[in-house]
Amino acid sequence: MGLRLCFQVRTRRWASEQAAEQTYGEVNQLGGVFVNGRPLPNAIRLRIVELAQLGIRPCDISRQLRVSHGCVSKILARYHETGSILPGAIGGSKPRVTTPDVVKHIRDYKHGDPGIFAWEIRDRLLADGVCDKYNVPSVSSISRILRNKIGSLSQPAAAGLLYEGGVGGGGGGGAAGGKAPAPQPALPYNHIYQYPYPSAVAASGAKLGAHPGAPVSAAHVSLPRSWPSAHSVSNILGIRTFLDQSAALAGTEGSPYAAKMEEWPSANRSAFPAASQGVNALDKSASETDIKYPQAPSGLSAVSTFLPPCAYPTSSQPGVYGGPAGSYLSPAHHWQTQGSPLAHHHPPGMALHGAELATPLAFKHPTREGSREGSSESGFT
């Protein structure tokens, strides 16, 4: 606690360059930089998983990447559990049950029967399948809606799209509900963010799901989760795929990558069924984080920043992590044909194709999307 070295460089001082932005952070005991309260950059998270896949022990990963072992442990555990390296959804409140669609129904009921009681509306919402027992608004909520919204008449239903996932169970929604006893099965409260190699999958043409309506969601960094143990290298093939992909990404070196990095998160969020575990939520926060972190303008950005030369003998492990993106990546983009498996990793309806990055946004988060990411996810508590 008190020992934090925190050197809050809240300014841009030395950030003279483009990387400029708010490069502030603190330094942990290992010399690594972190931003309190914010997730580590995806690049680092990815590296952690990659190194683990390669058989490097968590304690070594911790030292090499200069990330606390507790964090490494947490990220790997999460990865094992969910298949995603992405941080959870930060902030926000419980999924709102009073979606525009619900409000609309309430309004209809009210219009149909001005004397209807809130509890009756509640029953009808359930009876009509507008809501299920998990997301039906409370009587008090309904009363409030009647008072505040219906009274003054309002809400264009357009916004409905935002929350639609839950109730309507659009595309993949349905499946979601089925899976679990999650409290809020239907409500997409989680923000999902897609994983780094968006374009990868897309580019590959492996656009699996042509599912028009299905919420594509992203490809979490889902490696084939078959590794027997965190240290197993057995599944190297699967890893290969993974690495190649990331490599491809990182490899873009000079340009797109860095930019992408910061965009991934925001660009990739999409609502998805609670079934997906609601874990991979990356939200704007994530992207912002990346921005805040002292990132290099290009390619390896985060990672390299986090890994001072001294910590990472760039030349020593070419194959694993040579430091700069360049060396790290492998020229071959075989993922092209392997993209699908990755994408398929998760429950149905969850694939996000990089190429469609823009699209999903368009159809899924029309409203809040403007400057921030938007979407919500299914948070199930």
Add this chain to the structure above:
DNA sequence: TCCGTTACGGTTGAT
């Protein structure tokens, strides 16, 4: 020494 767990101080975003 390793690693899972958790208190803590922090950020975020919906309400």
Add this chain to the structure above:
DNA sequence: CCATCAACCGTAACG
């Protein structure tokens, strides 16, 4: 627009 609240974060420390 502000406050509240509940979610998540990573670090540090404990066992």
